[in-house]
Amino acid sequence: MLREPLESGKITVSRAANQAEFPARFQLVAAMNPCPCGYLGESRCHCTADQVRRYRGKVSGPLMDRIDMLVEVPAVDKTLLRSRAQDASAETSEQVRHRVSRARQRQIARQGKANNVLEQKEIEVFCPLSDSDYQLVEKAITRLGLSARAYHRILKVARTIADLAASDDIRTSHLSEAIGYRRFESVGL
Numbered sequence: 001m002l003r004e005p006l007e008s009g010k011i012t013v014s015r016a017a018n019q020a021e022f023p024a025r026f027q028l029v030a031a032m033n034p035c036p037c038g039y040l041g042e043s044r045c046h047c048t049a050d051q052v053r054r055y056r057g058k059v060s061g062p063l064m065d066r067i068d069m070l071v072e073v074p075a076v077d078k079t080l081l082r083s084r085a086q087d088a089s090a091e092t093s094e095q096v097r098h099r100v101s102r103a104r105q106r107q108i109a110r111q112g113k114a115n116n117v118l119e120q121k122e123i124e125v126f127c128p129l130s131d132s133d134y135q136l137v138e139k140a141i142t143r144l145g146l147s148a149r150a151y152h153r154i155l156k157v158a159r160t161i162a163d164l165a166a167s168d169d170i171r172t173s174h175l176s177e178a179i180g181y182r183r184f185e186s187v188g189l
Contacts, residue, residue, distance in 0.1 A: 034072065068153050069181040103163035115160045120152060127155040133175050140179045154178045
């Protein structure tokens with residue numbers, strides 16, 4: 001029997017009179033097709049909106065609630081597959097690594113830990129919002145039917161987006177982007 005929530009960073013396995021505790025910190029990265037046939041938005045897709053909703057509904061709400069970011073990745077244009085030219089404005093992997101490293105340093109300097117492991121009371125301290133931004137989140141919670149868990153995840157993701165932008169404060173643009181990552185149900189419909 002497993003007895004710890006996913007967020008605890010540990011798992012306890014109980015068998016008969018024995019218990020064993022194991023570390024269980026992990027990062028879940030998952031993928032699924034946008035619809036049953038996999039071609040949503042293309043002319044070859046004949047899935048109805050109801051079929052898409054049923055297909056996406058197979059992933060449980062409690063599991064979806066624990067996923068921080070839901071991102072649609074569109075198909076790559078066939079012409080780009082043959083092209084060896086690189087977009088000059090795109091960041092290199094080295095630039096991204098450096099930006100992520102600096103964001104993590106900001107987090108450790110500010111609060112002694114990464115944003116993803118902030119607890120509820122720490123979120124209140126390190127993820128303050130303006131009154132208008134609180135109203136934006138409240139509107140998103142109502143409109144998207146989000147839970148308290150999703151609310152806290154939005155704040156942690158917004159704090160991380162602000163850190164990546166080297167911003168001391170969470171701005172409306174950071175919060176809006178974080179909310180956008182919770183809009184799975186409406187993507188592609």
